[in-house]
Amino acid sequence: MDGPVPELDERAAACADAIESADSVLLASHIDADGLTSAGVASTALERTSVPHDVVFSKQLDDEEIAGIAAHDHDTVLFTDFGSGQLDIIAEHEEEGDFTPVIADHHQPADADTEYHLNPLLEGVDGGKELSGAGASYVLARALLGEDATDLAALAVVGAVGDRQTVDGELVGANTRIAAEGVEAGVLDTAKDLALYGTQTRPLPKLLEYASEVYVPGITNDEQGAIRFLDGLDVDLHDGGDWRTWADLSHEERQTVVSALVKRAVRNGVAGDEVTKLVGTTYTLTEEAPGTELRDASEFSTLLNATARYERADVGLAVCLGERGEPLDAARELLREHRRNLSEGLGWVEREGVTVEDELQWFHAEDRIRETIVGIVAGMALGSDATRSDRPIVAFGKKSGDDDGGEPEVKVSARATGSLVDDGVDLSAVLRDASQAVGGDGGGHEVAAGATVPAGEEGAFLDAASDILAEQRNDG
Ligand code: C5P
Numbered sequence: 001m002d003g004p005v006p007e008l009d010e011r012a013a014a015c016a017d018a019i020e021s022a023d024s025v026l027l028a029s030h031i032d033a034d035g036l037t038s039a040g041v042a043s044t045a046l047e048r049t050s051v052p053h054d055v056v057f058s059k060q061l062d063d064e065e066i067a068g069i070a071a072h073d074h075d076t077v078l079f080t081d082f083g084s085g086q087l088d089i090i091a092e093h094e095e096e097g098d099f100t101p102v103i104a105d106h107h108q109p110a111d112a113d114t115e116y117h118l119n120p121l122l123e124g125v126d127g128g129k130e131l132s133g134a135g136a137s138y139v140l141a142r143a144l145l146g147e148d149a150t151d152l153a154a155l156a157v158v159g160a161v162g163d164r165q166t167v168d169g170e171l172v173g174a175n176t177r178i179a180a181e182g183v184e185a186g187v188l189d190t191a192k193d194l195a196l197y198g199t200q201t202r203p204l205p206k207l208l209e210y211a212s213e214v215y216v217p218g219i220t221n222d223e224q225g226a227i228r229f230l231d232g233l234d235v236d237l238h239d240g241g242d243w244r245t246w247a248d249l250s251h252e253e254r255q256t257v258v259s260a261l262v263k264r265a266v267r268n269g270v271a272g273d274e275v276t277k278l279v280g281t282t283y284t285l286t287e288e289a290p291g292t293e294l295r296d297a298s299e300f301s302t303l304l305n306a307t308a309r310y311e312r313a314d315v316g317l318a319v320c321l322g323e324r325g326e327p328l329d330a331a332r333e334l335l336r337e338h339r340r341n342l343s344e345g346l347g348w349v350e351r352e353g354v355t356v357e358d359e360l361q362w363f364h365a366e367d368r369i370r371e372t373i374v375g376i377v378a379g380m381a382l383g384s385d386a387t388r389s390d391r392p393i394v395a396f397g398k399k400s401g402d403d404d405g406g407e408p409e410v411k412v413s414a415r416a417t418g419s420l421v422d423d424g425v426d427l428s429a430v431l432r433d434a435s436q437a438v439g440g441d442g443g444g445h446e447v448a449a450g451a452t453v454p455a456g457e458e459g460a461f462l463d464a465a466s467d468i469l470a471e472q473r474n475d476g
Pocket residue numbers: 030032034035081133162163164165375379415447448449
């Protein structure tokens with residue numbers, strides 16, 4: 001077979017065989033944009049293969065969650081966008097004969113073995129940058145369906161963009177081959193274009209005013225400045241009384257705005273490597289209506305995060321499966337709330353500040369930031385003036401569902417920068433080992449990882465994390 005990721009062909013074929021011989025499958029996936037698109041790809045593939053299946057979502061796989069999954073009536077469980085990190089627990093259930101696990105994931109695997117395990121990291125492909133959970137699911141879908149799966153490449157790209165796998169503004173490695181299959185299938189378009197968030201849905205002044213990717217003095221965070229800048233250009237950016245969006249502009253009009261923006265940025269002292277961030281590769285879903293969130297991979301992924309992280313994965317999955325109307329309206333309403341929460345969360349971190357230690361910086365949001373978005377806020381804070389960029393950020397938040405009588409627990413999210421990773425930082429190992437040292441568990445990727453620890457162990461966790469980071473720095 002000729003899959004988009006040849007290194008994974010053999011594993012994909014084995015997983016496809018296991019799926020095809022299943023009586024019925026429980027598809028279990030993660031509650032973020034990558035997890036939802038993973039489920040969208042896998043569920044469609046199962047449907048087309050005529051394998052009966054149900055779909056469940058989980059915030060995070062742990063003993064309890066996996067026991068719940070085992071209690072279902074399916075002989076096979078397909079884990080997407082998680083599972084590798086919990087392989088030890090899953091393997092125990094497999095031994096008990098509870099279910100046959102099939103895993104399509106890109107997280108750092110735990111130390112255990114299973115037969116049907118599709119993960120780029122097992123074959124030397126970078127799971128942080130080259131293949132997402134949705135990408136791994138796509139590889140499986142291709143093994144099941146051959147060319148009949150290539151329309152699903154668009155969702156796989158949304159997953160990769162949602163997991164922030166782009167490097168210097170574009171997808172790399174295996175991800176680019178998946179994108180190319182989407183282009184070939186006619187569902188995706190790639191272009192060098194303005195790399196700001198909101199090109200489909202934001203009126204032009206808002207697009208520029210809210211752009212957090214690059215700070216252009218006199219335009220970013222400056223409504224009147226953004227309007228003056230646009231009014232001063234030699235193109236009509238209005239449509240009747242309304243502002244047009246980026247998506248409404250012709251190629252020539254876009255070029256006029258981009259070159260004026262670049263000039264202004266340079267003139268206002270924005271550094272060269274910042275200015276280049278204004279332009280990147282954009283991924284357009286050509287089958288979706290222009291001017292909607294679904295048309296742009298980045299806006300699509302944010303829309304999905306706004307559903308699953310608020311216990312409405314059903315809404316996000318429906319949108320991934322092509323349902324419009326009611327689920328899309330519901331997703332948009334959730335998106336408004338999500339935006340508000342992110343901006344309030346970031347505002348809170350900016351006001352309160354972070355505690356800077358030798359190896360890391362941290363903040364504790366208690367219940368002021370929802371645990372499911374505290375990692376997103378940490379990532380935003382790391383890219384803002386509120387923090388230093390020379391050490392990782394660790395964020396704590398109160399776990400929801402603490403009132404169920406169990407011991408209180410704390411959610412931990414950590415984020416690094418690409419250059420810290422280049423210097424040897426691996427947050428996946430830090431969060432796993434430091435959390436386990438204090439009676440918790442965690443994992444993830446080099447650049448972004450999470451954990452759960454017992455409440456009250458935050459200080460001990462930070463000490464353990466600092467020790468590991470110091471070691472990584474010395475080795476790196
Ligand atoms: O569980 P999963 O792999 O899907 O999630 C990856 C997480 O890492 C996402 O929440 C993504 O936004 C985050 N990430 C980040 N910064 C990066 C890369 C990924 O915050 N540079």
